[in-house]
Amino acid sequence: xxxFPANPDYHFLIFAPGLDNWIFRAARRYWAAYRPILYGxxxxxxFALVGYAAAEGxxxxxxxxxxxxxxxxxxxxxxxxxxxVTLDPLVYDTPTDLQITLDARVEFNQRFGxxxxxxxxxxxxTRTPGPIPLG
Amino acid sequence: MRLDEYQWSRNPRGMHNTGVFRxxxxxxxxxxxxxxxxxxxxxxxxxxxxxLLAAGITPIIRVYRAAWGSRAADAQSYADIAxxxxxxxxxxxxxxxxxxxxxxxxxxxxxxxPNNIGVYIAPLMDHWxxxxxxxxxxxxxxAFIALAESDSPPHHTTGWxxxxxxxxxxxxxxxxxxxxxxxxxxATHPYIYNHFYQEIPGxxxxxxxPPEQQNAAQGGWHFEYPYDPIGQADDPGRTVWGNxxxxxxxxxxxxxxxxxxxxxxxxxxxxxxxxxxxxxEGGIWPWPGPGDGTRVDDARYPGVTWQSHAExxxxxxxxxxxxxxxxxxxxxxxxxxxxxxxxxxxxxxAVQRLASLPAPLKEVPPLDTGGTVWSSPLQPNAVATPLPxxxxxxxxxxxxxxxxxxPGIDPEWFFQAAEQYWLRFAxxxxxxxxxxxxxxxxxxxxxTVIATPDQAEAMNASIxxxxxxIWYDLIIVQSAADLLTVFxxxxxxxxxxx
Numbered sequence: 001x002x003x004f005p006a007n008p009d010y011h012f013l014i015f016a017p018g019l020d021n022w023i024f025r026a027a028r029r030y031w032a033a034y035r036p037i038l039y040g041x042x043x044x045x046x047f048a049l050v051g052y053a054a055a056e057g058x059x060x061x062x063x064x065x066x067x068x069x070x071x072x073x074x075x076x077x078x079x080x081x082x083x084x085v086t087l088d089p090l091v092y093d094t095p096t097d098l099q100i101t102l103d104a105r106v107e108f109n110q111r112f113g114x115x116x117x118x119x120x121x122x123x124x125x126t127r128t129p130g131p132i133p134l135g
Numbered sequence: 136m137r138l139d140e141y142q143w144s145r146n147p148r149g150m151h152n153t154g155v156f157r158x159x160x161x162x163x164x165x166x167x168x169x170x171x172x173x174x175x176x177x178x179x180x181x182x183x184x185x186x187l188l189a190a191g192i193t194p195i196i197r198v199y200r201a202a203w204g205s206r207a208a209d210a211q212s213y214a215d216i217a218x219x220x221x222x223x224x225x226x227x228x229x230x231x232x233x234x235x236x237x238x239x240x241x242x243x244x245x246x247x248x249p250n251n252i253g254v255y256i257a258p259l260m261d262h263w264x265x266x267x268x269x270x271x272x273x274x275x276x277x278a279f280i281a282l283a284e285s286d287s288p289p290h291h292t293t294g295w296x297x298x299x300x301x302x303x304x305x306x307x308x309x310x311x312x313x314x315x316x317x318x319x320x321x322a323t324h325p326y327i328y329n330h331f332y333q334e335i336p337g338x339x340x341x342x343x344x345p346p347e348q349q350n351a352a353q354g355g356w357h358f359e360y361p362y363d364p365i366g367q368a369d370d371p372g373r374t375v376w377g378n379x380x381x382x383x384x385x386x387x388x389x390x391x392x393x394x395x396x397x398x399x400x401x402x403x404x405x406x407x408x409x410x411x412x413x414x415x416e417g418g419i420w421p422w423p424g425p426g427d428g429t430r431v432d433d434a435r436y437p438g439v440t441w442q443s444h445a446e447x448x449x450x451x452x453x454x455x456x457x458x459x460x461x462x463x464x465x466x467x468x469x470x471x472x473x474x475x476x477x478x479x480x481x482x483x484x485a486v487q488r489l490a491s492l493p494a495p496l497k498e499v500p501p502l503d504t505g506g507t508v509w510s511s512p513l514q515p516n517a518v519a520t521p522l523p524x525x526x527x528x529x530x531x532x533x534x535x536x537x538x539x540x541x542p543g544i545d546p547e548w549f550f551q552a553a554e555q556y557w558l559r560f561a562x563x564x565x566x567x568x569x570x571x572x573x574x575x576x577x578x579x580x581x582x583t584v585i586a587t588p589d590q591a592e593a594m595n596a597s598i599x600x601x602x603x604x605i606w607y608d609l610i611i612v613q614s615a616a617d618l619l620t621v622f623x624x625x626x627x628x629x630x631x632x633x
Contacts, residue, residue, distance in 0.1 A: 010570065020561065024554040032546040037570060039563040049535065049563065052573045 004086055004112040009058040011036040011111070012050055016066040016074050017043060022095035026065070030102035034111050036063065044074050047081045054085050061112065063088040065098055088112045136316050137528050138463060138502040139603070141276065141411055142225055143193040144169035146494045147455040147466030151416055153473040155199055158183055160190065162476055166486055167494035168192050172415045172468035174199045178215045184222035194219075195278075195322075195415055195468065197228040204239040205230075205259035208266040213273075220274045227275050228322050228415060229266060232283040233259055234295045249295045252302060256295075260302045267314045277314065279397070281322035281415055284387045286377075293376055293385035296396055304404040309507075312405060316506025319410045323393045325417040325467060328432040329439050330360035330389050331447060340364035340627040343436065346429055346443035351450040351488060354620075358454045359628055360389035369435050390414070390451065391464050398463065401505060408505020414467035419447050424480050445484035449492060456495030458608060458632055459624065462502060498599075500581075500606040503528035525571050526580040529606045533581040535574070536562040536631065541586035541594050548612070549585065552619035560631045571602055581606035581632065587613055608632045 013036035015023055020040040031038055039049070047062075054060040062085055066074050071091045078087060092098040105113055146169020152158055155176040160183070163171050171187060172195045173180045180196070187194050196219050198212045208229055216227055233255070236244035249255060259280070267277035280299075282292045303311045334355035335342035341364050344355075357363040361373045370379050375392040376399075377385040387393050394412035401408050422444040423430040431438035439447065448469070455464050469475065475483045526535075540549060549564070562583065574580055582605050586594045591611055599607040612618045625631065 020558055024550055024557065028546075028550045031550075031564070035566045037563060037565045040561055042561065049570075052575065052578075053570055055573065058573075 002088075002114065004061055004088065004114065004116075005059050006116055007059075008061045008086070010050075010053040010060045012053070012060065012062045013038045014047075014050075014062055014064050015040040016064070016070055017041045017046070018070075019065060019067065019095075022065065022098060025095045026099040026102055029106050033106045041074075044070070045077050045081065047078060050082055050085060054082065057084075059086075060084075061086045061088055063090060063112065065090045065092070067091070068093050136318065136504045136506070137604075138409055138411065138504060139499040140501075141318075141320070141465075141499075143411075143465065144191050145496045145499070146170070146191065147464075147497055148452045148489065148494050149195075149413070149466045149468035150475070151468040151471040153471060153477075155179070157472070159472065159476075160186060160192075162472060162486075163187075163192055164190055166489040169494060170195060170413065170466050170468050172197065175215070175219075177211065178218045181218050181222045184219060184224050188223050193226065194224045195226040195228065195413065196224050197231070197415070200229065202238055202240050202244070203230055204243055205233065205255065205262060207262040208269075213269060216270060216275060217273050225274070225276050225318075226278070226320065226413070227270050228278040228281065230259065230263065230280045232281060232324065234282050234285060234290045234292060247289045249289060249291075249298045252298065256298050256302050257306075260299055260307065264303070264307045264310050264314070267319070268310065271314065271317050276318040276320050278320055278322040278413075278415070279410075281324050282387075282393065283324055284326060284393065286382065286384045286386055286388070288384055291384040292387040292393060293396060296393070297400065300397075300400040300404055308405070312506045313508075314506065315401070315405060315408060315410065316504055316508060319504065319506070320465075321394060321397050321410055321412045322415045323412055323417070325390045325393070325414040326388075326420040326470070327358075327360065327390050327417065328388060328420070329430070329436045330366075330433060331356065331358045331419070331451065332363070332365060332436050333357070333447075333450070341368055346437050346440045346447075349437075349443050349446045349450075351446040351453065351492065354624075356447075356450045356454050356459075357628075358390045358451055358460070361386045361392065362389075362395075362628065364627055365435060390455075390467070391461055394461060394464060398461075406505060407503075409463045409502050410504050411465045412461075412463050413465050416470045417467055418469040419444055419451065420470060441480070442484055445488035448485040449488045452489075453495045456497040458498075458610075459628070459630070462500050462606075462632075465497065465499075498607065498609065500608070501528050501604045502606065525576070525602050526574040526578050526604055527576045528604045529579040529581065533579045533606055535578065536560065536581045536583065537570075538562045538564050538583045538585065539568065539598070540564075540566050541584060541590040542566075543590070544585055544587070545615075548615040548618050551615045552622055555626055556622040559626060559629075562631075568598055568601070571598075571605065579604075579606075581608060583608040583610060583632070585610050585612065585618065587611065606632070 148168045149170030150168050151172040156179050170193050174197050232238050270277040332343040333349045373379045375396045422439045425441040429438035429440050584594045610621050
């Protein structure tokens with residue numbers, strides 16, 4: 001299972017070229033819950049904004065919504081340009097299917113579709129000495 | 136230089152004085168003016184400059200020279216300008232409407248021809264460049280010469296303007312670019328007839344209230360002629376340059392038309408940039424007396440009455456301050472003081488209407504004027520504007536357009552109201568300004584902020600004041616319906632920012 005950073009510096013939700021009509025239908029609830037930086041690509045290489053965000057070692061996750069017929073090319077373009085970015089690809093053929101997935105992520109509190117890595121609370125509980133080793 | 140660095144009141148209301156030696160601060164204050172145009176015989180208004188500035192009124196000085204044609208500025212005019220600058224004035228004009236015969240000495244006035252470059256355009260521009268440089272060196276802002284609005288040769292505004300700019304490009308390109316980068320502004324004379332209207336509530340962009348139902352305190356005004364929906368529906372594709380069979384010599388008759396033409400020529404001949412535009416004569420003109428019924432100069436639009444003139448004039452200034460107007464449109468000084476206060480029918484209703492409502496203030500985005508840094512023995516320490524953190528000044532259109540929801544704004548408002556706007560303009564949606572700092576200086580950015588009235592001040596501080604080079608576009612709303620109205624208005628006029 002792919003792992004995702006629990007608290008990225010930036011989280012983008014990007015729609016592939018030609019999917020602008022999907023955005024308001026599919027992303028409504030998801031955006032309200034997670035507030036990603038949202039835009040529709042103008043070209044298959046439209047990742048410059050992500051590149052500025054990811055400079056200087058900042059942690060960036062890109063949730064990338066694509067249709068099946070163009071997904072391979074767009075993903076290849078993304079991987080070529082965004083080497084230090086974690087990709088979260090979503091490939092669907094209808095906005096309805098994408099909406100179901102994104103809404104389910106909200107429902108299950110899984111921003112990237114997998115259980116979130118628990119955040120290190122920073123303070124470990126104090127172990128109580130006793131006859132049973134705590135391991 | 137940037138558009139927001141010009142010193143002025145930010146209040147687009149203005150009045151043209153009656154004539155040389157005529158001045159009445161009480162009247163300018165009565166209408167809550169932000170500009171006053173003072174036609175001066177010499178330095179008679181120098182003592183008045185401090186009190187005008189103290190009252191929040193920016194003076195524009197035109198040193199009057201009758202039928203000056205293309206003659207060089209005389210020594211006395213330079214001496215007078217220096218005294219005005221010493222007193223605190225910045226904005227200056229000298230030549231006036233050279234596309235009209237009465238502004239030239241005989242016999243030149245009867246043989247006007249903008250294509251006779253050697254006789255008309257060349258000496259005018261040669262002398263203007265010299266004057267503009269000296270005004271800047273003294274610390275002032277020089278006006279590009281105001282043309283009368285005409286669509287008839289040999290007076291046609293677009294022909295004169297294009298030939299003046301072509302000559303500058305071909306002969307004085309480097310000098311003009313220095314002027315452009317150090318205080319240039321454009322004076323226009325928008326006498327706009329009845330080229331405006333106010334929509335009927337719920338009636339759509341092609342609906343127009345009759346003059347007796349117009350109300351300055353309500354929205355739906357259109358002053359973008361010839362780009363407004365009624366004009367475009369009647370003659371699709373018409374621009375200030377014409378572009379249609381019905382407009383062979385252009386259509387410069389609108390509040391912002393000549394400003395658009397000038398900015399397009401700056402882009403085409405000098406690589407872009409925008410400069411302030413002030414209508415230094417004009418307004419809704421002509422208008423009828425109280426017993427004269429409705430005056431209709433262009434039958435495509437509602438007419439004007441004695442009373443509706445007051446509503447429309449007040450609304451015109453509010454429109455200039457709004458995001459519906461181009462950012463470079465800074466105001467109009469109405470023609471003229473004696474007509475408004477001493478006309479045959481007494482004080483014009485516009486005076487009372489303007490007095491009854493607070494003056495609007497214009498937010499000016501930090502757009503690049505273009506041009507180059509001044510280098511002169513008189514200003515040895517001139518330096519370019521320091522580069523701030525984040526994106527650079529917007530030059531033409533921005534590279535990126537962010538829409539940011541202020542904290543607490545319900546995202547549902549956006550998703551209910553913005554779909555058509557989104558599909559037209561394809562912005563980037565976010566809810567934090569953090570990303571702005573990561574954009575490099577060679578990229579430009581506009582940020583539309585959606586906020587409620589109580590959030591505006593905080594958003595101004597965190598976005599506009601923090602990032603002075605971005606194009607800041609604040610939308611203040613109190614509901615999803617308000618937001619839908621704003622976006623629909625922008626869509627109707629096909630303007631990303633209003």
